[in-house]
Amino acid sequence: MCLFKPTGVQGKVEVGQQSVICTGCGCLCDDLDVAMAGGQLLEVSNVCLWGLSRFFPYKRFHPKKERRRILEPLGRLNGRLQGISYGAALEHAAEILGKARRPLIYGLTNTGSWAQEAALQLARNLKARLEPADLAFKAPYYHSVRKHGLYWAPLEVIRDEADTVLFWGANPLHSCPRHLVRYSVFARGRFTERGVEDRQVAAVDLYRTEVAKFCHLFVQVDPGQELHLLKGIREHLQGSPGPGPAVKGTRRLAGFLSKAEFGVIFFGRGAVYNQGLAVLDELGSLAAHLGEKQPFVLFPLASDFNSGGLYHLLFNELGVPEAPDFGHEGGLLTSAAPGDFDEVDAILVVGADLFWFLPEDQGRALQDRQVPVVSLSPFANRTTSCSQVVFPVALVGLEAAEVAYRMDGLPMVLKKLLPTAWPSDREILLDLMKAV
Amino acid sequence: MNIKITGGRLYDPARGVQGATQDLFIQGDRIVAHLPHPDRVIQARDQVVAPGGIDLRGQVATYGLNFLRLWNRFPSLKELGQLYAASGYTHVHEPFLTLYTAGYVHRQLAALPLVDTSASLALNLRDLDSSLKSPGQLEELGQTIKSLQEKTRSLDLRLIEPFVRYRQSYYSHRTMEAAKTLETLTRLALECGLRFNLEAGPEVLEAPLPETRAFHLAALGRALTEERQLEQALDHLEKGGTADLGFQARNASSIANEQPVKVDFGWYHPLNLNPKTKANGALGVMRLALQYQGPGLAFSVCGPVWDPTAEFPPCFSWLWDRAARPAAWERQLPGREFSLSEWAWATRTLPARLLGLADRGHLGPGARADVALFDLPPDTPSSQWAQSLSRCHTLLKAGEVVIENFDLVQPETPKATYYRRAGAEEGPLLAELCQYRSFRPENLWVADELGGAWVGLE
Structure with missing residues (x-):
């Protein structure tokens, strides 16, 4: 323990x-x-x-x-963030968002479902674009499912039954550390009572990560070799390996996958860094091919705690797991591609650190254009330091009750355990809705 | 509000009222025998007045169903609730809720507006096989199942696979075939006061069903592919059993293209959310519905529900209008046609009884005032019934007018989720069931926040 x-x-x-x-x-x-x-x-x-x-x-x-906890609402006055009242912060934020012609609500993958629902409503009211923080990661997956079909299983079933586990471009020790012990590798499931001894584990990555220490097979590829490797595996599985040189490990990986009785491919952000759409397309095709003989699941390893909840909401409300743009002239437009920040003239960041993930030149361009940013965060981060208005928020699941969806889409109730003076994300978003 | 609905033709099969012109009185949320001074009078001349519809098998909240939206922009839950209300339904029952997807299902059901909801707990017999094989443990098993039902807030029980079979070959010695399993389940049901909805597949209808009181045959559409299965289903009904039809909705196969969409719940087979329509299955359902003339057959569709206003009416057309039936069926089907009374029985009265909703499905004094009014003058030919009954003119739910003149006037009407409060004790078997889960038990059971408003039925 x-x-x-x-x-x-x-x-x-x-x-x-x-x-x-x-x-x-x-x-x-x-x-x-x-x-x-x-x-x-x-x-x-x-x-x-x-x-x-x-x-x-x-x-x-x-x-x-x-990490520094933000203790009071902050507003940028004379170029510096200074403490202001909650009402003043609300007024300032409402003015920024209300005046904007192309506002963006960004993030939401690290906040609760009630806050996500409020944010979606606010996006509708503001005629804003709403962009999930991990859209670049999830959109290629859904594209792949649309093309190749779906075999899905909750983590309960994977833990009980999966005897063959492949991590592709994923290092769970960093993205979701206890995944290995609770669900995928060392977990003792109903039919995998000996944990890792009842499973075969492999990984494919650009670097030799810590995962290699417990994997039965680790295939290290060079950047750009992923597609070649995937096609090679398919050819081997179909019994017709191509004439050219194969990526090292192709044959062993094909053999590894072909022995599965219940297989799962967990892919991480590494799978989408380079030619993400094509790699996920091939991974989906591979899973579908393997799934013709035995259960085979392609599973995105989402690291943000409520990424599943946000896409679930988008499915429920809009029918598509993409970024909705309520300000489009022809009506609602959704996009699977991360947005172009060039046309954005105000940003509301909730449950994410936008400036941490943005490429440096894009971040600098936003600052050069003086695009006002309103952020909601419990802790100081890069985004709060670039914001015009900062709202401190209660920690979800500790200081505020919420609902969140596990990465397999099962909802859980997060309790409020500690008293706090700070409002929750949801309360601030609802107040903003009234104020705008 | 006190309401009088006057001049309409009442269809209330529970009381033997078959189209008689009668006034209906509503006081608050209940139907009463008489009301001297109503606040409002609703004229229902040339209209059919029936209890609110109950979809016995509304697959709207199954875990994984959202993925189907990748292929088609089918209605959101908000729109789906409105479509149900528009077609005169006030209650939807989801068939697939499992131990660990209960929270998900209830959260989805809570997002379905206007209509009340409930769900079936789909048991995985693999989790219970040791107890099923030990006659001395049946009592404890029964208590455990009741306890599970209450903790997952489900209204009834469902068996998708009435057998025990393992995908792992080294567990083959624990296999229990359908006949043996059904025999044990019958004893369990009779001893512990349980009743199972048995998802009908060809394999189920091959096995003898020992006791009709223990089982309701659900979604027969997939099973009735051979003559023998039809006979078996008819035999079950003739002996006093109940079943629902499981029509394969007309456009189901065209909705989500040809891609496989399967969700693995840990059963022997995954749940196929994009099943292919079998032509002979629809014919089998029609033959059964027209040959059998008793009270045991309810209406239902098989597979995800996309639009009740568009999917249900064609199925009814076949039932009550010979001319609407495909020509190829002509010689294979009896010439009988359904009456409106049979329609009301199959979509309202019997579903309410099967779900144990005592104050629904009828228009007698004391019933909850869920009433649907459809524009259908008495001389309307049966070929036009489907069109008239696909959208209700007026819908009252608990005495409140929700739809008026085909328009939704009360989008925020209160709704509730019904579940069975069994009052069973937690035994060691329940703890054993929980030990393989990645959830702590308190997170496995459905919390108040994941659904509601909750109504527990004794």
């Missing part, structure tokens, strides 16, 4: 324990226990280093580096 106790807490504290769901990543591990006293969090057990950063103000994987 991994037990974390922040510095400053001495000896054993007599407090009751509560079960809590971790919002560190899309795993939504529900086997964490927290100890609290006097409205403060004292201990968290079973938590990974990533999840830890959700409960305590430390940086991801660096529990000794503190």
